[in-house]
Amino acid sequence: MSHSVEPRPMTSRRCGPLKGLALVPGDKSISHRALILGAMAVGETRITGLLEGQDVLDTARAMVAFGAQVTQHGPGDWSVHGVGVGGFRSPEGVIDCGNSGTGVRLIMGAMATTPITATFTGDASLSRRPMARVTDPLAQFGARITTREGGRLPITIEGAQDPVPVTYRTPVASAQIKSAILLAGLNVPGDTVVIESEPTRDHSERMLTGFGAEIRTETTSDGHRITLTGRPELRPQPVAVPRDPSSAAFPVAAALIVPGSEIRVPGVSRNPTRDGLYVTLLEMGADITFENTREEGGEPVADLVVRHGPLKGVRVPAARAASMIDEFPILSVIASFAEGPTVMNGVSELRVKESDRIDAMAKGLRANSVEVEDTADSMTVHGMARVPGGGQAVTHLDHRIAMSFLVLGMATEHPVGIDDAGPITTSFPDFVPLMTRLGAELA
Ligand SMILES: O=C(O)C1=C[C@@H](OP(=O)(O)O)[C@@H](O)[C@H](O)C1
Numbered sequence: 289m290s291h292s293v294e295p296r297p298m299t300s301r302r303c304g305p306l307k308g309l310a311l312v313p314g315d316k317s318i319s320h321r322a323l324i325l326g327a328m329a330v331g332e333t334r335i336t337g338l339l340e341g342q343d344v345l346d347t348a349r350a351m352v353a354f355g356a357q358v359t360q361h362g363p364g365d366w367s368v369h370g371v372g373v374g375g376f377r378s379p380e381g382v383i384d385c386g387n388s389g390t391g392v393r394l395i396m397g398a399m400a401t402t403p404i405t406a407t408f409t410g411d412a413s414l415s416r417r418p419m420a421r422v423t424d425p426l427a428q429f430g431a432r433i434t435t436r437e438g439g440r441l442p443i444t445i446e447g448a449q450d451p452v453p454v455t456y457r458t459p460v461a462s463a464q465i466k467s468a469i470l471l472a473g474l475n476v477p478g479d480t481v482v483i484e485s486e487p488t489r490d491h492s493e494r495m496l497t498g499f500g501a502e503i504r505t506e507t508t509s510d511g512h513r514i515t516l517t518g519r520p521e522l523r524p525q526p527v528a529v530p531r532d533p534s535s536a537a538f539p540v541a542a543a544l545i546v547p548g549s550e551i552r553v554p555g556v557s558r559n560p561t562r563d564g565l566y567v568t569l570l571e572m573g574a575d576i577t578f579e580n581t582r583e584e585g586g587e588p589v590a591d592l593v594v595r596h597g598p599l600k601g602v603r604v605p606a607a608r609a610a611s612m613i614d615e616f617p618i619l620s621v622i623a624s625f626a627e628g629p630t631v632m633n634g635v636s637e638l639r640v641k642e643s644d645r646i647d648a649m650a651k652g653l654r655a656n657s658v659e660v661e662d663t664a665d666s667m668t669v670h671g672m673a674r675v676p677g678g679g680q681a682v683t684h685l686d687h688r689i690a691m692s693f694l695v696l697g698m699a700t701e702h703p704v705g706i707d708d709a710g711p712i713t714t715s716f717p718d719f720v721p722l723m724t725r726l727g728a729e730l731a
């Protein structure tokens with residue numbers, strides 16, 4: 289929800305070895321999708337391990353506004369009574385998606401081919417982010433869309449009366465664009481096709497298959513081609529949400545850079561479309577083992593054991609960017625402690641996340657005496673044996689920037705401060721107590 293609360297400054301000091309079990313929250317991408325597909329299925333979808341972060345709670349509230357019944361039974365244990373494909377009603381008020389790009393873009397897709405009207409809004413960060421990447425293809429289905437200048441929120445969508453199928457090549461690798469189009473395609477007769485140049489996270493495809501939709505993915509000379517056949521009856525499925533690899537990245541990073549650390553992070557998704565950070569860390573020489581690899585709720589998961597050790601800088605290829613798009617801020621922190629430079633290429637999408645993440649990381653790292661170079665679509669971090677720290681970072685309503693700098697301060701010579709820890713609740717509400725239990729000093 290968009291609310292103005294007082295900023296909550298926080299400081300992170302160098303701590304002793306981090307030890308113990310890090311039970312990170314449920315995957316944010318899968319949590320949003322479970323609520324949305326649950327709302328579009330006929331009957332009850334039971335969800336366990338749901339992330340109760342603000343972004344997901346905002347999506348739950350939106351699904352209620354569109355007519356679904358959403359009930360919390362216990363921590364992480366939720367159910368959704370759906371209204372079926374095409375069954376959404378016009379919400380009474382404005383749909384406030386708070387800080388969540390995934391929430392607003394997927395929900396706009398889910399309603400755009402049903403003849404109802406909704407207005408979407410968000411917080412100051414979300415209101416700066418580009419939405420034409422989703423409203424352009426949704427207009428091709430026949431939806432009538434009004435945006436603020438520059439294609440920004442607030443946006444009003446009058447869903448298409450007689451939607452027509454669309455074939456769309458995404459201009460940037462984005463699972464949010466792909467998913468918005470596929471969700472729109474659910475209420476359209478015939479085949480909706482999305483073509484992407486690089487594969488992006490495939491949670492929508494996996495979950496749509498689980499709910500009984502006809503969807504297939506092919507790799508062609510054209511790219512990665514996903515075809516959905518419209519107007520299925522979605523059958524409710526129990527969804528067991530795996531733990532979020534993007535959230536796991538923060539305790540993992542802390543254990544890698546704080547001497548003497550050893551932690552265990554169980555049940556983390558190892559979906560190959562989300563695994564780029566872990567591939568990169570192994571190339572850097574990180575001491576991470578993956579135990580008990582198994583399948584849970586249609587997603588591969590493993591228990592991670594992470595120990596501190598020496599790291600070397602690497603070059604991260606642009607083709608890997610989509611599979612670790614949310615992990616570049618924390619990778620740039622880890623890279624600050626590696627031997628030699630780490631070069632991250634093809635990362636221009638970071639400039640349109642909750643903040644301009646390249647700029648926020650470069651400025652915050654420099655304020656802590658780390659040498660960083662950045663261009664429109666790359667960032668290079670020069671690692672050093674001892675990182676001075678002692679600086680302040682500005683977080684710009686961005687949870688991942690806030691958590692990244694708190695992790696930095698766990699291993700710098702001098703404390704690192706952030707202007708606002710409030711946004712952390714977006715994706716990882718338990719971050720501060722969890723890190724404190726492992727041994728971090730945050731105040
Ligand atoms: O589909 C999703 O759940 C997400 C896709 C990514 O965004 P883009 O599709 O805009 O790259 C990612 O950054 C975001 O945190 C979650």
Ligand SMILES: C=C(OP(=O)(O)O)C(=O)O
Nearest residue numbers: 387388389390391614641
């Ligand atoms: C980019 C992110 O989320 P969203 O786009 O859903 O706001 C994120 O969680 O890092």
